[in-house]
Amino acid sequence: MKKFLTLCLLLLAGATRAQGVMQFTTDNHDFGNVPEGTMATYEFKFKNTGNQPVIIANVQASCGCTTPDWTKTPVLPGKTGIIKAMYNSAGRPGVFNKTVTVTSNAADASKVLSIKGSVLTKEQIKPTLTPAQLAQSPHLVLDRGIHDFGKMEAGQQPVARFTVKNTGKTELVLGALSSGCYCVGYKVNPAPLAPGQSEVVELLYTQRQLGQVSDAVTITSNDLSGDAKITLRATIVRDLTGTSMMKEGTTSVPFK
Known part of the structure; x- marks a missing residue:
């Protein structure tokens, strides 16, 4: 009976540890200065360091000005995936700080990633450029x-x-x-x-x-x-x- 209970506990412990793990290269990104009118885009890359596939259920942005995209297929152990955050700077001059929340079946079921930067108007950018840069x-x-x-x-x-x-x-x-x-x-x-x-x-x-x-x-x-x-x-x-x-x-x- 004791051997049976021990086996059950070992199997339970193994099942608990059998899970995907999303290991991100970074969980935040600073765009710095962003020209107004552009779509500031950054790909957060992660590797599945667990022993089960990672399936991303949803990625929710903190506002409508940020559009997320992500790897839709299961990410197998040892493989990589991406979470793409796109910030629409049109008509939004000034500092921004936004987040995207990743929901998955990984060990960390909810992961928050952040992007930030400062949107400069075209009038602000022009004086900082040389004639050669403007020509290009x-x-x-x-x-x-x-x-x-x-x-x-x-x-x-x-x-x-x-x-x-x-x-x-x-x-x-x-x-x-x-x-x-x-x-x-x-x-x-x-x-x-x-x-x-x-x-x-x-x-x-x-x-x-x-x-x-x-x-x-x-x-x-x-x-x-x-x-x-x-x-x-x-x-x-x-x-x-x-x-x-x-x-x-x-x-x-x-x-x-």
Whole structure:
């Protein structure tokens, strides 16, 4: 009986020790000075020094301005994984200090990682650069500044596609897109654009206000010459085929 109890205790102790361990290279990162309009990104790397796979259940940022990403597959013993923290500096000049909380099945089930830095406006950065450095800076060029959707029905969600090109000498980093109406969604590749490289930006327009509308969209970046502007226009009617139609003789035509 004693041998049986001893065996059970040994098995229990072994099961308790059978767990993944996330050993991080560092749990905090200081970006230093960050140019406003860029996406400050850092990858926290960890190694599983335990004897069981580590599965990350969730990574929660302390604010909406910080977007996390992480290794979604199980990290086997001896292998490495990452927790990526991305801070959107657009419209947020000044000091920032944010955290991301990692929840997993590791021995330390909840781990807090922190990022900090100071966002400098383009006006603050320019005086610190030499003429040669300014000449080497990136430059954002749009293929056009206006898109007119024409007549559209309320509730439609049309997409406008713009081409962004970096005509500067160093990498162009696109930041957030914003609009005063909060009616524009966007899709853009977060990877930096090399000199001469182009990228397509998709804008999803969800404006529901009837009549002729015009909304400005700002594209932030690390282009020191300023942010890019796009204007979206449309004439929005309640119903293209029903109540917004009028009779002209025997032919139905849309209101003009």
